[in-house]
Amino acid sequence: xxxxxxxxxxFDVVGTLIDFEGGMLAYLRxxxxxxxxxxxxxxxxxxxxxxxxxxxxxxxxLERCWHVIAPKLGLPDTDALAQGLRDxxxxxxxxxxxxxxxxxxHKRFKLVTMTNAQHWxxxxxDKTLGSPFDMLLSCDDALCEKPDARYFAYARGxxxxxxxxxxxxxxxxxxxxxxxxxxSKELGIATCWIERRxxxxxxxxxxxxxxxxxxxxxxxxxxxxDAVDAGR
Numbered sequence: 312x313x314x315x316x317x318x319x320x321x322f323d324v325v326g327t328l329i330d331f332e333g334g335m336l337a338y339l340r341x342x343x344x345x346x347x348x349x350x351x352x353x354x355x356x357x358x359x360x361x362x363x364x365x366x367x368x369x370x371x372x373l374e375r376c377w378h379v380i381a382p383k384l385g386l387p388d389t390d391a392l393a394q395g396l397r398d399x400x401x402x403x404x405x406x407x408x409x410x411x412x413x414x415x416x417h418k419r420f421k422l423v424t425m426t427n428a429q430h431w432x433x434x435x436x437d438k439t440l441g442s443p444f445d446m447l448l449s450c451d452d453a454l455c456e457k458p459d460a461r462y463f464a465y466a467r468g469x470x471x472x473x474x475x476x477x478x479x480x481x482x483x484x485x486x487x488x489x490x491x492x493x494x495s496k497e498l499g500i501a502t503c504w505i506e507r508r509x510x511x512x513x514x515x516x517x518x519x520x521x522x523x524x525x526x527x528x529x530x531x532x533x534x535x536x537d538a539v540d541a542g543r
Contacts, residue, residue, distance in 0.1 A: 314527070314539045317501070318476045320416060321466055322444075323457070323485035324426035325369075327505050328413070328532070329436050332516045334403030335396065342392055348384045354516045356380040362518050368450060370432050373397040400428075401435045406507065408533035413443040415536040421445045421474060425466050425483070427456040427490065446470065457487075458494035482527070484535065489520035496523050503527040503535060 325331045335357065336350050360379040366372050377393035380386065416422065423446040426433055430449040437447060448469060453462040463483075470476050484503045485491030495502040504525035508515055529535045 312501070314482070314535075314543055315419065317420060317482040318480035319421040319423060319470050319474065319482075321423045321425045321470075321481060321483045323483075323487060323491050324424050324433065324436050325428055326507065326517055327484065327486040328405060328409045328440055330404050330406050330507075334399060335516065337402075338396055338399035342395055343386055346384075346386060348386065351513070352384060353380070355513075356383055357516050358514065358518060361516075368429055369427050369456070370397055370400050371429060373400070400432045403436070403439070405439050406532070408531050410441045410443075412532035412536040413440060416532075416539065417443050417445075419539060421470065421476070423466065423470055424448050425453075425457065425462065426450070446473065457490040460494060460498060463495070463498055463500060484532075487517050488522055489518040492525050493520060493523040496525070501526045503529065505532055505535065506530050 322328060332354060336353065339346065339348070339353055357376055357380060360376040361372070363379070365375065367375060373396045374393040377396045378388060381388035381392070413422065422444045424433060424444055425448055426436070427450050428436065430451045433447055433449045437444060446469060448466055450456050453465040455461050467478055467481070470481070478500060482501045482503055483491060483495045484505060485495070486505050486507045488504070492502050492504050502525040504527070506528065509530045527535070529538065
């Protein structure tokens with residue numbers, strides 16, 4: 312099936328379009344400038360906190376994460392710093408290729424977010440990305456988080472109701488093997504893995520999981536847009 316045959320692209324946002332790792336690390340360096348905690352140490356501690364079974368809605372949960380991370384890494388453990396991490400979401404950057412690639416993809420497809428972020432955060436991300444989406448879906452809408460299969464069923468119902476597109480018309484585009492790629496393949500949804508950490512070791516701030524082979528695999532969103540334009 313050619314990429315051009317799809318009608319609607321659903322997107323993970325945090326980690327696929329928005330550089331949450333870079334955003335959190337920028338906050339760390341600004342808030343605690345004298346820390347000797349390395350990038351990898353902070354991201355590993357964050358990943359562990361998000362997977363510890365006590366996670367709440369994201370990114371409000373970043374406040375709790377700071378209080379878990381700080382004692383482990385010798386960082387100041389204050390409510391102000393914890394809230395600052397949560398509030399830093401508004402400044403998290405897009406990946407360098409995201410805005411232009413989304414503009415190109417929007418010429419051919421309906422674009423829909425499927426983010427585990429709450430709607431208040433999605434509003435910031437949408438603005439950062441140039442507001443290219445035809446439909447904004449958040450965990451507040453689905454009342455669950457990926458990899459819960461109910462989120463995918465909810466999204467399908469929304470875009471089918473809006474435009475009449477079926478599951479076969481949908482390509483799900485994401486970075487996280489844990490939250491997106493594995494469950495998408497299990498559900499029979501065509502998947503496109505954007506391997507943002509292709510040049511880095513480990514999974515960074517993303518929860519680790521076994522690797523599932525996607526239907527399409529690119530290192531950047533720009534590569535996906537190039538493939539679409541080339542008729543692949």
